[in-house]
Amino acid sequence: MDTKLTLKLDQEIIEKAKNYASKQKLSLSRLVENYFNSLTSGELNNGLEISPFVKSLSSGIQIPADLDYKKERNDYLDQKYK
Numbered sequence: 001m002d003t004k005l006t007l008k009l010d011q012e013i014i015e016k017a018k019n020y021a022s023k024q025k026l027s028l029s030r031l032v033e034n035y036f037n038s039l040t041s042g043e044l045n046n047g048l049e050i051s052p053f054v055k056s057l058s059s060g061i062q063i064p065a066d067l068d069y070k071k072e073r074n075d076y077l078d079q080k081y082k
Contacts, residue, residue, distance in 0.1 A: 007032075024059050034060040 009017075021031040038058050 005032075020056070026059060030060070034058055 017031065018028055021028045024031070026034075035055060035058065037060075038055060
């Protein structure tokens with residue numbers, strides 16, 4: 001069930017977050033949800049603290065183990081330079 005949440009943040013931070021979310025092809029709501037989920041997942045991290053930058057990279061997207069990244073990159077470049 002989705003519930004509305006209102007946050008007050010610095011305008012510059014909001015713009016940076018919107019830009020980041022856009023580049024990740026995520027909504028800002030999904031980005032915040034993923035971040036909150038990572039903070040509250042309860043998983044032990046062996047006493048190591050994860051930096052805010054690394055936490056910000058979490059997108060919630062699952063990458064298949066058998067992904068052929070070289071083929072994906074070549075396909076992307078083929079499309080880009082058509």
